[in-house]
Amino acid sequence: MTRIDRGIVVLGAGPAGAAVALGLRRLGHAVTVVGTPRAFDAIEGVSDRVVAGLRGVGIEAALAAIAEPSPRRATWAGSTTALNHERLVDRAAFDRLLWQELQDHGVECLLARVMRWVPGESGDGGHTLQIQRPDDAQPQTLRARFVVEARGCLAPHPPQGVTRGPETVALLWRGQGAPGGAAGSAVESLPGGWAWCARLPGGAVALQLTVDPSAITLPPRAQLGAFVREQLAAVEAALPFLDSPAAEVHALARTSGAVLAPEVCGDTWLRVGDAAMAADPLSGNGIFQSLSSALQAPMVVHTLLNHPADAPHAQRFHTERVQGLFQRFARIGRDFYAQEARWAGEPFWAVRRAWPDALPAHGAEGDAPPHIEQRPVVDRDRIRLAEVLVTTEQPLGIWHVDGVEVAPLWRAARAAPGREVEALAPLLGGSVPRAQAALRWLRAQGGR
Known part of the structure; x- marks a missing residue:
């Protein structure tokens, strides 16, 4: 059995895996992607913000498989509308182009199926995987320092602790x-x-x-x-x-129901995309939510590997954001189901219009006053603790608004309510227009 030694290995070459691989390459890491073509030749619909998100992580060539916006007709809650548009994606073509684009960016790509991988099983801080290439008679052993699980819904979950929505x-x-x-x-x-x-x-x-x-x-x-x-x-x-x-x-x-993994990161492994959490497809955010959990993952991995003192903060950061995304998209789906009152008594609709809870899709429960906490934030290429302003609408906290740190601005504005922003801006190291923009954001959060 052949042994292959690698640093960072990403399992899966979909949008989430590609976003992490490209982000890690930009941070100077050698990355190997292990993947196989999709088993089903699907067509999917995406929005313009998905295209913008893909461009934001450096994906360009694969966008050729995403069609221009076309009309979308919706018959829902007793009415029919044809005002919206969506972009249709031939996923087989998209994935082929994405596979080639990863290699063009210097990412090593192994066409292989993962036969076995159990996080932390090796016990020495590294990982041992068995992979099967199409033309090889025997599996190969792949050793990795760090593993990113990005195989989407095909990623195996532990037998216990998984949070699931209604069976769909x-x-x-x-x-x-x-x-x-x-x-x-x-x-x-x-x-x-x-x-x-x-x-x-x-x-x-x-x-x-x-x-x-x-x-x-x-x-x-x-x-x-x-x-x-x-x-x-x-x-x-x-x-x-x-x-x-x-x-x-x-x-x-x-x-295709909603799924949240019980653990989404460890010292030397990480789950992203649908492998970490998958939303009900009715929310229409499939690729978008996959990217949402993957965009900041490279900085999490970089911190875990190169800044061990901040490793607990990086793990907390990733866990809180994945769990927050899961709850938000679950509630968005619930609200879509609740709009359709004609079938409210039917079993399919009754359970989905009440899951996961009755909390708003955005923000936190209740109306707690804004306050400052120490929470993990993305600071360039790493995760570290910083003071953030926590509000009902931003339960994970806000660190910067247009380059101005919010916590010092909040303190200064509260200490001198009548003080002109022109006097506050130099104290905060920001320009007057930026300080004004930050203050407008504070007022929108209920700050006075």
Whole structure:
């Protein structure tokens, strides 16, 4: 069995894994990505902020697989709107381009499947993984100093401690229709779930039916595509996507509920993206939330490796943000479900409009007065403790606003309520316009 020694190994080459790998390269780390092509040739919808987020982490070439904005029709809560747009993504093409782009940026990419990895199992601070390359008869042993788990929903979870939302399954069908049809997408609520349909500019069609697995009897895999099309044949939003015969490309049933891992980091490992937490797909934030937990992960890894004194702060930082993202996206999904009152009594809707709790999607419970705490923050390439202002709307705290530290400004403004901002700005090391912008933000948080 061949042994390969590496420093940082990222498992998975999707948006989250790529964002971490590219961020670590910019910080001067050698990175190896281990991944395999997606098993399902999916079409997904993303927003302009996802495109901006991908550009922000240095991804450019892969954006060629993201179409220009196309109309999105939504039939929800008894009304139909066609005001919104979304960008459709051919994920197979996107992932191929992303794999090549990682290599162009100097990231080593190993086309292989991870056969075994248990965090901390080696006991010597490093990690031993077994990987299987397509052309190798025997698995290889991969030794890593640090491992980033970014295999999305395929990442295994421990048997206990996982937080899960209502059990949900997405029935997916991908077909190839006649080219030349108008690109676009549509979503519609149904008594037992909801449907999403899309057509790429080249004619590829995607149908998705999201239901509770306990309320439906699935056919054998070979009949799943016909089953999905039959279920959507009477759904108004789906009709434009079923207007002509289409050759089936692939059909799949997969779990798609919200999931939060019990632990998302250790001394020499980290979970990001859907491997750390996955949101209900109704929130429409799949790639966005994956990026959200991965954007600051390179600084967390860099701190764990190079600034051991700040390691506890880095782990706290990553854990709090992943857990905060999970709760926020779970509540966003809950609020979407709550908008649809027509099916409120149906089992699918009743449980989802009440999970995970009754707290607001943004901010914290109650109306606690703003106060200053010591919390971990991102300071250039590392995580360290700093004074932040904690408010109801910003429960994790705010350190800077437009380059001005908020905690000293808060103290100065409270100590001299009538003092002009022109007098405060020099004390804070910021310009007058920036101090004014920071004060406006403070007032918006309820500060006087």
